[in-house]
Amino acid sequence: MESAESNSAAAGGKTQNNSVPPVEGVAGGGTSYGWVDGGLQGSSLGNGAIDPTKVHSADLLHVWSMPSTANVSQQEAPRQLEHVNLLAARNERESFQIALRPKVSWATSGIAGSVQVQCTDLCSSAGDRLVVGQSVTLRRVVPMLGVPDALVPIDPLNSQINLLPGETSAIWVSLNVPCGQQPGIYEGEIFITAVRTETESRGESLTKSERYQLYRELRSCLDITEHREYSSSEEMVQNLTSASTTLRRMLDLPSFQDCQESNGLGDMMDEDIMNNVAVRLKLSLTVWDFTLPLTPSLPAVFGIGFVWSMAPKVGMTHLIITSGGSFNTESVRFSADGEIACEFWHTRALGLAKEYYSDPRLAAYAVPYAPILSSTDSAKNSLRREVEILKSEAHWSKSYFYLWDEPLNVEQYHVIRSISNELQSYASDVRILTTYYCGPSGSELAPSTFEAFVKVPNVLRPHTQIFCTSEWVLGTREDLVKDIVAEIRPDLGEEWWTYVCMGPSDPQPNWHLGMRGTQHRAVMWRVWKEGGTGFLYWGTNCYEKAMIPSAEICFRRGLPPGDGVLFYPGEVFSSSHEPVASTRLERVLSGMQDIEYLKLYSSKYGREEGLALLEKTGMYFGPDRYAHDHGPIDVMRGEVAIPEKEAAYNLQHKWKVIVMNP
Secondary structure (H helix, E strand, C coil), rough: CCCHHHHHHHCCCCCCCCCCCCCCCCCCCCCCCCCHHHCCCCCCCCCCCCCCCCCCCCHHHEEEEEEECCCCCCCCCCCCCCCCEEEEEECEEEEEEEEECCCEEEEEECCEEEEEECCCECCCCCCEEEEEEECEEEEEEEECEEEECCCCCCCCCCCCCEEECCCCCEEEEEECCCCCCCEEEEEEEEEEECCCCCCHHHCCCCCCCHHHHHHHHHHHHHHHHHHCCCCCHHHHHHHHHHHHHHHHHCCCCHHHHHHHHCCCCCCHHHHHHHHHCCCCEEEEEEEEECCHHHHCCCCEEEEHHHCCCCCCCCCEEEEEEECCCCCHHHHHHHHHHHHHHHHHHHHHHHHEEEEEECCCCCCEEEEEHHHHHEEECHHHHHHHHHHHHHHHHHHHEEEEEEEEEECEEHHHHHHHHHHHHHHHHHCCCEEEEEEECCEEECCCCCCCCCHHHHCCCHHHEEEEECCEHHHHCCCCHHHHHHHHCCCHHHHCCCCCEEEEEEEEECCCCCCCCCCCHHHHHHHHHHHHHHHCCCCCECEEEEEEEEECCCCCCCCCCCCCCCCEECCCCCCCCCCCHHHHHHHHHHHHHHHHHHHHHHHHHHHHCHHHHHHHHHCCCCCCEECCCEEEEEEEHHHHHHHHHHHHHHHCCCCCCCCCCCCCCC
């Protein structure tokens, strides 16, 4: 097993002996025109057109790996290519990135060239495997507002991507370890091969006259060989001979000349030639002998607007990111439909609701609640029937109602109490969630603004069970958490959750575009350290409303870039209707998985030791002090996982961890 230091280096944590091109206007000016990377020295590409099938791809492009927390910009400088070594538990997703940057151009169509990316299954010495397309997925990282974010799936049947001159592109590789996967070391390879562009390939296809000739010959051959009654064996032989002659004429077409010269093997690029000219990236995954829980320890709920548009915050449906990364079209569609009361009670919708809410991967869900917009008897009867059905199900304990978003004054607090009383008359164990960042104006709750904020539970008890406060209020003052928690009554079933919306801003953790990858991941580190028992995010697809899903994505004016947007409509990038995840959404999942590691460690050694582990590894000290690179994350995970591995094998294996300087 390689050390944590080598793991970090393999994932792009270090740059070794790299020649970086000068950038215009930086460090005394200069230009990068004519700059040649050392990788081209000694190569013999010649001065003519480059045929990528006859040149090793390493002479045409840079390839290197980067961790999932890296924002691989278009100007990312090349690094040394090293083996990728990853560690993961069962029921965990671990990701990394492959960066690609052309050294020269080998295409004639305005791009630097095309590359084909292929990955083998990952196999263990015992014969177990992680299958490409199921446990191993590849996605192209697409910039949004110039920041790498959208993760567009790569078609396994056409895994070509185009590279632009002078720009670095990235591929996001995810390894999903099933719950039942056998522990061990799994190894595989990723092949990156420079290829001819699709346009050039089409240019070598049959001409129009050749296509017509081929069609006529095939039609004639088919007419001759179609089943029929022959008058004699001589007639049958004559027709077969004629068909054979026709087929030979087709093989003599000029377009098939290359195949004749190579005995029919001229286009076997996928196997023989590709293996000879491809850049080969070796990949190793160590699957630990423990499993992350199926139900996330920390419920994290996310708002979803209806039909890819901005929905009102009140009445917004919330979706859960599960430990297995469950974020699929079906659940998104149903959650959106759940906002419409008449649709919720449709027979098919009820069946989907029960299946979705009963899923063990789901930790919590917000009950669709429309009567807040209507006080009619019909709306109240619908609500009563909804509660009666839900409370008879085992998943009722996961449910909560989100009645009002960020109440500001005494009147709004009164509305919450009134609706809560109505709901409690239907079910005494109903849970109400209220978000807030201040106390009610117009009241004499406390002498100072912060004290009024802290005293909100006294105003809403027993009409709220989940008190959800904004991280913006705390700023970098972790010491204020104890004042908030002191007012929460766990003995009455009360919980303290947190949320981010717009703020806090840099350097505190949030999910804005342009923030560091570790800054995105640290949102969940902060939640765990502060002791919150749940988390809420106001929106995941709240970009500007559009008439069609394929319209250009525009972030809402007045919000930080990317705020309220964690996935995109697939139609923007292809003909697919599947939502496209963002790098930030993937980092949400990674942060939740980090919580499971910390919780496992704390269950063995106590919470104080778990908190100490955050600082000892240099991963997280506070909202404005956390790791800026990926190394400390791997060190923390190793500190948790290695004792588990040793216990499972009764200390039969020795492991070495080199703790890096954070």
